Amino acid sequence: MRYSLKGLLATFLLLGLFSCANAAIRLPNILSSGVVLQQKSDIQLWGWASPNEKLSIWPSWQKDSIQVRANPDGKWLITLHTPAAGGPYTIDFDAHNHIRLSDVWLGEVWVCSGQSNMEFTYNWRKTKDIQIDFDSCQQYNLHFFQVPKTTGVTPQEDLPGSWSSCDSNTVKDFSAVAYFFGKKLNKNLHVPIGLISSNWGGTPAEVWTPAELVNENPFLHSWQEKLKPSVGWPILAGRAYNGMIYPLTNFAIAGTIWYQGESNVETYQSYGQLFKTMIRSWRARWNQDFPFYFVQIAPYHYGANNGAELRDQQAQALQLPHTGMVVTADLVSDTNDIHPHDKYDVGARLANMALSDHYQLTGDFPKSPVLAGYTLNGARVQIRFSDAAGGLKVKSGDVQQLFIAGSDGHLYPANLKIEKDGSITVSSKDVSAPKLVEYGFTNTRLGNLVSGQGLPVAPFRIQL
Incomplete structure (x- = not known):
C-alpha cells in the first residue's frame, strides 16, 4: 500500500x-x-x-x-x-x-428559585423600588449569575450563564426579590454576596423535583397528570431540575430562597408532600442541610378557595428543619394582579430570616407569627404562635376573618382574646364544642391580626 x-x-x-x-x-x-x-x-x-x-x-x-x-x-x-x-x-x-x-470573591452564596414572582425584574414591570437604587446598587458588592430557562430529560453536567457584578444596568434584568434579599444581607454582613437566579415563570413544583421522586410515587404522579399543558413552560417532573438545578449541586451555597406555588393552586392537594419532597431532594443532592426560606403566595382571585388551600399546604414545609415562611398578606394592593409589585418587602423579609436564624445576628429582624400549636379548653381554643414574643394586636378595629365552627361545620365569627404571652384565645357563644378554627382562610381577605412589630399573622386552619 x-x-x-x-x-x-x-x-x-x-x-x-x-x-x-x-x-x-x-x-x-x-x-x-x-x-x-x-x-x-x-x-x-x-x-x-x-x-x-x-x-x-x-x-x-x-x-x-x-x-x-x-x-x-x-x-x-x-x-x-x-x-x-x-x-x-x-x-x-x-x-x-x-x-x-x-x-473571584469569597462571600455568601444563595440560590434564588421559583416561578414568575421570583423571576420578576425591573425591565418586566418597571417596579419603582428598584429604580430608586440605580445610583447606589453597585455599592452592595452583589454578584449575579442568571441561569437561562432550559430543560433536561436527564440530569445535566453544565448549564449556560456567566457572572456579572450588580450595577444600574445588570440589576434591571435580575430578580427583584433576589436583589433586595442580597442587598440587606450585604448591609448587615458586610461581605460579597453571590446570587444565583434559577427560575421560570409558570412552572409547577413538579418540574423542580427529581423525576423519579414524582413518577415513582403514585400519589404525586396522579396529581402531576392533572396539570394543564402549556406552551410557555414544562410540566413534566424533573425537567427544570435536570437543566437548571442539578448542574449547580457541586457548587457550595449558604442556602436557598423560593417563591412559587401559583401554578399548583389547582392541584393543591399534593403540594405539601411535593414541596417537602423537593426540599429534601435538593438538600440530599447538595449533601447539605442548608436553610430553605420561602414565600407564601399572595392574595389573588383564584378559583374556589384554592389559594387558601395552597397556602395551608405550603406551611407544611415548616415541619422540616431550617425552613422559614414569609407572609405577604399585607403587600398586595390589587388582588386581580397575580404579580404584586412590592418586591422590596418580600426580599427584606426573606433576609430577616436568614440574618436571624442562619447567621444568628441580633437586631431588628422581625418575622411573621406562624401557628405553632393549640390547646382545647372546653369551648375555648388557645392558639400559640412562633415569633410572637412581642405580642399580637389587631390592626384597625375588630379582628377580621377569624371563625370557629362546631360539628355542623357552620362558621361563626369568633371572639378574640389576646394573651400576654402572645397566644390568643378563641371562642363563640354559638359553639360549645369547637371542631374547627380558621383565620384568613380565603383567597384574598387574609385578616388584620399582626405582630407587635406590625407583620401579619400567617393564615391558618385548625381541625380539632
Missing part, C-alpha cells in the same frame, strides 16, 4: 490537533470569572480534561497549588477550604492549557 508524504503529514497534523483539543481543561460555567465562592467552607472545584491528565490549581488566597488528576472519564474534582470573605482573587488552572479566573 502506498501513502503520499503529504497525506501522512495531514494525518499526523489532524491527530495532533485532536490530541490538543482533548487535552484542554474545561470548567463549568458557574466557575467563571466574577464568581463568588462560599466563604469559610469546604467547596468543590471541578471540570474536565484528558483522561489521567494531571492538573495544577492555584487559588491566590493560599500559598501552595493543588495537584489533581483527571479520572478515566476525563473528569476531575477537588475539595478545598475557603478562608473568610474577601477578594478579588484569582484562580489559575494549568495542564496542557492555562485558565485564569479573575475577579
Whole structure:
C-alpha cells in the first residue's frame, strides 16, 4: 500500500490537533470569572480534561497549588477550604492549557428559585423600588449569575450563564426579590454576596423535583397528570431540575430562597408532600442541610378557595428543619394582579430570616407569627404562635376573618382574646364544642391580626 508524504503529514497534523483539543481543561460555567465562592467552607472545584491528565490549581488566597488528576472519564474534582470573605482573587488552572479566573470573591452564596414572582425584574414591570437604587446598587458588592430557562430529560453536567457584578444596568434584568434579599444581607454582613437566579415563570413544583421522586410515587404522579399543558413552560417532573438545578449541586451555597406555588393552586392537594419532597431532594443532592426560606403566595382571585388551600399546604414545609415562611398578606394592593409589585418587602423579609436564624445576628429582624400549636379548653381554643414574643394586636378595629365552627361545620365569627404571652384565645357563644378554627382562610381577605412589630399573622386552619 502506498501513502503520499503529504497525506501522512495531514494525518499526523489532524491527530495532533485532536490530541490538543482533548487535552484542554474545561470548567463549568458557574466557575467563571466574577464568581463568588462560599466563604469559610469546604467547596468543590471541578471540570474536565484528558483522561489521567494531571492538573495544577492555584487559588491566590493560599500559598501552595493543588495537584489533581483527571479520572478515566476525563473528569476531575477537588475539595478545598475557603478562608473568610474577601477578594478579588484569582484562580489559575494549568495542564496542557492555562485558565485564569479573575475577579473571584469569597462571600455568601444563595440560590434564588421559583416561578414568575421570583423571576420578576425591573425591565418586566418597571417596579419603582428598584429604580430608586440605580445610583447606589453597585455599592452592595452583589454578584449575579442568571441561569437561562432550559430543560433536561436527564440530569445535566453544565448549564449556560456567566457572572456579572450588580450595577444600574445588570440589576434591571435580575430578580427583584433576589436583589433586595442580597442587598440587606450585604448591609448587615458586610461581605460579597453571590446570587444565583434559577427560575421560570409558570412552572409547577413538579418540574423542580427529581423525576423519579414524582413518577415513582403514585400519589404525586396522579396529581402531576392533572396539570394543564402549556406552551410557555414544562410540566413534566424533573425537567427544570435536570437543566437548571442539578448542574449547580457541586457548587457550595449558604442556602436557598423560593417563591412559587401559583401554578399548583389547582392541584393543591399534593403540594405539601411535593414541596417537602423537593426540599429534601435538593438538600440530599447538595449533601447539605442548608436553610430553605420561602414565600407564601399572595392574595389573588383564584378559583374556589384554592389559594387558601395552597397556602395551608405550603406551611407544611415548616415541619422540616431550617425552613422559614414569609407572609405577604399585607403587600398586595390589587388582588386581580397575580404579580404584586412590592418586591422590596418580600426580599427584606426573606433576609430577616436568614440574618436571624442562619447567621444568628441580633437586631431588628422581625418575622411573621406562624401557628405553632393549640390547646382545647372546653369551648375555648388557645392558639400559640412562633415569633410572637412581642405580642399580637389587631390592626384597625375588630379582628377580621377569624371563625370557629362546631360539628355542623357552620362558621361563626369568633371572639378574640389576646394573651400576654402572645397566644390568643378563641371562642363563640354559638359553639360549645369547637371542631374547627380558621383565620384568613380565603383567597384574598387574609385578616388584620399582626405582630407587635406590625407583620401579619400567617393564615391558618385548625381541625380539632
